[in-house]
Amino acid sequence: MGQLWRDVAGYDGIYQVSDLGQVRNAQTSKILQPVKTKNGRLYVSLCSDGFQKKCTVHSLVAAAQRSLLTLRTVTTFGQSDTTAR
Numbered sequence: 001m002g003q004l005w006r007d008v009a010g011y012d013g014i015y016q017v018s019d020l021g022q023v024r025n026a027q028t029s030k031i032l033q034p035v036k037t038k039n040g041r042l043y044v045s046l047c048s049d050g051f052q053k054k055c056t057v058h059s060l061v062a063a064a065q066r067s068l069l070t071l072r073t074v075t076t077f078g079q080s081d082t083t084a085r
Helices: 057-083
Strands: 005-007 015-018 023-025 042-048 051-056
Touching (some): 015 057, 042 057, 051 057
Antiparallel strands (some): 005 015, 015 023
């Protein structure tokens, strides 16, 4: 089973994050190389409209997973609500 890639929130169609913690440019499929901070966390620099933003890799992965869980929760809630009637 391969990696699952999801768009980074706010950078749809520009950057994607995988469930294994890799970040890539969606247009060129080039994997971004993370930089380690003093506290040991990894971050990448994301650019859009001339602005650069540093984001930790773990926060990008968590946000992608959270959006997936939100979609599943809404779907599950809607389905269980329909069958309860």
